[in-house]
Amino acid sequence: MLKTKKNSVIEWGFKRFNRKLLNRNFQQIRLSDNASLQDYSHTLFFVNHSTWWDPLLIYYLNDQIIHSDGYGMMHEDGIKKFPFFRKIGAYSINTDHRRHIMDSLSYSISLLNNGKSVWIFPQGEEQHLEKRPLQFFQGLSYIAARAHKIKIIPISLYYSLEHTKKPNAYIKIGSPIAPIKYENLNRKETTRLFEEISTSQLDDLKKLVVEEDHQDFRSI
Template sequence: MILKATHHPVIYPFFSLYTRLKIQRHFHKVHITGTHTEKHLPVFLISNHISWWDGFWAMYLNLKLFHRKFFFMMLEEQLKRHIYFNKTGGYSVRKGSKTIVETLNYTAELLADPGNIVLIFPTGEIESMHKQVHHFEKGVEYILKKVKNEIQIIFLVNLVDYFSNQKPGLYMFIKEHTGKDFRSDILQEEYDRFYIQCVSSNISKGGEA
């Protein structure tokens, strides 16, 4: 059995407010680059995983752009350790367990509701943001083949740079993926191309940011 997500009527709104305040406190500025067309579809957010902050950043992006009920996959041992995340949209995944299929099926179910946004880290582990080639696990492909309705797939790249500021700036890049080939290696190639473009864009900002 997996831990399915809930949205506590007090904890979830508090988490949303806490996210805004925490990011405003710790970052010089948040830059969101990319276009988003509201299609009134479920949103599948595919993101790089570079730090403890990633879930907060995705929640912030949701509050700013997507305005949907937020769900995210989290390692079971971490979710049990921080059970309050289960009350803010977090649900469990246990690597190497038979329950992983249940988790993937549950993710596909969540993507049947146009009021939902589901965050996933396809590499399954934290990696340096300087790494520009990512290995996507097969779970992403499984989920997308399981979903029968139309969804909106959004690539998210998060980068952090200080430039001339005392506090870091958060640079969030988004791009809608419109391809119909959901094989993990194809998605990975598309994501990596986008990632390299985002890094190049940030380098060119330099002291202007």
């Protein structure tokens, strides 16, 4: 597998490029978050995945709000095509090879145990935003069972064309999932639990957007 090779200069430049890109293409980015949690070290974030914009949006979220030392899985083909992503925290996974999968999962666990945050899309690839149920690979539950004393937090992303030329992006940062909910479950059961939590949070977010109930959101 290809490990990350963060470079502070490239990160500095990409953060500014990403902010301008999102600003040009979205009317607003609106956030609903759990303000009670301030320390996002040792945190595993799992995110629904429906568009090309998702990685850029969560990179922006981490830059502006979460401020963690963040890392994320990216398909090996994408990293080989755009190797600079390794400079901003991406590392490879190739689902065609079991050894590569296990190496990537082990690397994720090592990052978490060393105080980093890890961001993953457990659907594995882009799925339509409205597709239900959300279906996850079991890598998320594998990490949850083996990393030490981590926080696991669902992130929901929803996109909406409303009353403006450009779309709005909505982000929901969920509450940490209590270990007691999954520590006695097997991997399949844990995966199903995470699917249900993510689906419910995403559907709640969608309901607020459709009803134009923005009182719990702030623009970022």
